[in-house]
Amino acid sequence: MIIIIGNQKGGAGKSTLTLLLANFLTIAKKCKVTVIDMDYQQSIWQKYEKAKLLENTEPYEVIAAGLDQYPTLFEVFNSSPKEVTLIDLPGKLDDDGLIPVFQSADLVVCPFSYDEFTFESTVLFSVVLGKINPKAKVVFIPNRIKANVKYETQSDVDEQLAHFGFVTVPIPDRIDFQRVNTFGTPLAIYPVIIPVFERIYKDHIHKHTHE
Ligand SMILES: Nc1ncnc2c1ncn2[C@@H]1O[C@H](COP(=O)(O)OP(=O)(O)OP(=O)(O)O)[C@@H](O)[C@H]1O
Numbered sequence: 001m002i003i004i005i006g007n008q009k010g011g012a013g014k015s016t017l018t019l020l021l022a023n024f025l026t027i028a029k030k031c032k033v034t035v036i037d038m039d040y041q042q043s044i045w046q047k048y049e050k051a052k053l054l055e056n057t058e059p060y061e062v063i064a065a066g067l068d069q070y071p072t073l074f075e076v077f078n079s080s081p082k083e084v085t086l087i088d089l090p091g092k093l094d095d096d097g098l099i100p101v102f103q104s105a106d107l108v109v110c111p112f113s114y115d116e117f118t119f120e121s122t123v124l125f126s127v128v129l130g131k132i133n134p135k136a137k138v139v140f141i142p143n144r145i146k147a148n149v150k151y152e153t154q155s156d157v158d159e160q161l162a163h164f165g166f167v168t169v170p171i172p173d174r175i176d177f178q179r180v181n182t183f184g185t186p187l188a189i190y191p192v193i194i195p196v197f198e199r200i201y202k203d204h205i206h207k208h209t210h211e
């Protein structure tokens with residue numbers, strides 16, 4: 001199955017959540033995972049190459065690829081539908097090369113936070129996605145949430161986003177998230193990501209990988 005992690009809002013946590021989900025699916029769920037890094041900064045791929053230099057055994061492959069290569073890559077990954085392909089998208093919607101990526105997604109994971117600017121980007125992203133691939137399931141993950149978010153703001157935003165997909169429980173802002181890499185997730189993070197990822201796995205991933 002193909003899972004894309006996107007939001008045109010920069011810094012929402014796309015690359016971090018891609019890594020966390022790759023680690024979770026590989027370690028906790030024994031899924032076969034491949035990550036395609038399509039972020040222009042290729043932050044995941046750089047971490048992966050660094051880890052390889054340190055001779056860590058990598059639990060999954062990371063491929064850095066441009067959007068123009070996607071149609072071919074899709075044929076490769078689509079031939080093993082029980083494996084999970086996670087795609088970290090660039091934080092911009094202005095490239096036609098994104099259309100086949102959006103079209104191929106079974107699931108879209110969209111990190112966001114509760115501020116006005118992010119909300120607008122998140123809605124725009126969801127509208128564009130819905131036009132290109134109305135069948136894709138969408139899961140919104142509130143990320144980097146500070147304890148002082150107003151309850152009204154949170155429930156208003158959740159209500160609006162619920163028109164496009166499912167909103168998970170929030171992931172807090174914690175310094176440990178800076179230490180996530182391709183060879184592991186800091187243990188301190190597990191208690192906050194388990195409720196989010198178990199729900200996504202149960203609702204959307206398990207049936208694809210066990211058909
Ligand atoms: N829950 C969190 N708590 C604290 N820091 C976080 C959290 N999630 C992500 N970060 C940090 O926020 C920064 C931006 O995250 P990340 O690079 O994952 O975002 P992105 O959406 O991929 O950004 P870009 O649009 O630039 O590709 C990183 O330094 C990351 O370590």
Ligand SMILES: [Mg+2]
Pocket residue numbers: 014015016039043088
């Ligand atoms: Mg990124």
